[in-house]
């Protein structure tokens with residue numbers, strides 16, 4: 029069993045005066061070293077959960093540990109890097125001064141700050157901007173400066189709340205590469221993003237929450253698997269082979285592949301081979317993360333789903 033970077037037990041938050049809980053009975057567990065996608069429609073409770081994990085929002089009930097320590101532990105906070113969704117910048121500071129300020133807040137000594145600041149700026153593609161005041165940065169550059177701040181002190185856990193919302197494709201690639209290098213260094217990354225294709229390429233573990241509750245969590249493969257379906261590629265399909273497949277369940281097909289709703293993959297393949305098929309490949313059918321997300325939101329029993337297809341993209 030790997031160590032857990034994050035674990036919550038029945039975590040709950042009701043803001044004062046709110047008619048319902050923002051987070052309800054939340055049970056999350058994130059292995060150390062994972063890149064964890066934390067997903068949900070607007071208002072699902074993601075930012076509130078992150079606030080509780082950082083010790084900024086007091087839970088109404090339940091408990092949680094971060095890097096093995098109860099939430100709010102002061103030493104643990106220094107092992108966390110955080111990029112909030114709305115970052116407040118002191119715009120008169122240059123790139124270097126901004127990172128120097130944050131380096132001090134993280135308790136880095138002068139020599140470490142001097143070595144790490146240019147490195148962090150390079151890492152987010154702002155190596156040329158060390159002496160430029162933040163007010164002259166574009167929105168995307170400011171977001172990247174926020175990212176540099178989140179990784180400056182080499183934290184064990186990095187929490188990124190919508191890190192690419194202001195970024196162009198190049199900037200998004202820089203963030204993807206940054207996440208990959210953090211993973212290689214063994215850092216746990218929590219990524220809150222509505223860009224599901226991005227989550228799909230970077231995350232290996234995902235939780236989807238809705239109205240403050242986890243509706244599904246697991247590896248990306250588990251979330252996107254459709255275990256009851258298999259796709260079989262063939263060298264052409266005869267009528268006899270089609271009939272053999274239809275005995276196992278509903279079939280979709282072209283001239284070269286069959287998709288069959290069945291769990292009996294081995295028996296299906298042997299029936300096809302028995303019917304003279306030349307099988308080229310057998311793969312469990314997968315859905316995109318966006319398909320899985322939309323399906324989970326639509327499966328909700330209550331009306332007034334807050335998912336907005338724009339946000340889900």
Ligand SMILES: Nc1ncnc2c1ncn2[C@@H]1O[C@H](COP(=O)(O)OP(=O)(O)OP(=O)(O)O)[C@@H](O)[C@H]1O
Nearest residue numbers: 043044046050068069070071072073074075076077
């Ligand atoms: N400070 C607050 N006081 C009262 N209610 C709040 C507060 N912050 C959030 N909420 C409410 O709690 C619920 C969860 O909000 P939260 O910001 O955690 O969602 P989210 O999943 O991060 O949403 P988004 O994707 O839009 O950023 C919402 O109903 C929101 O209106």
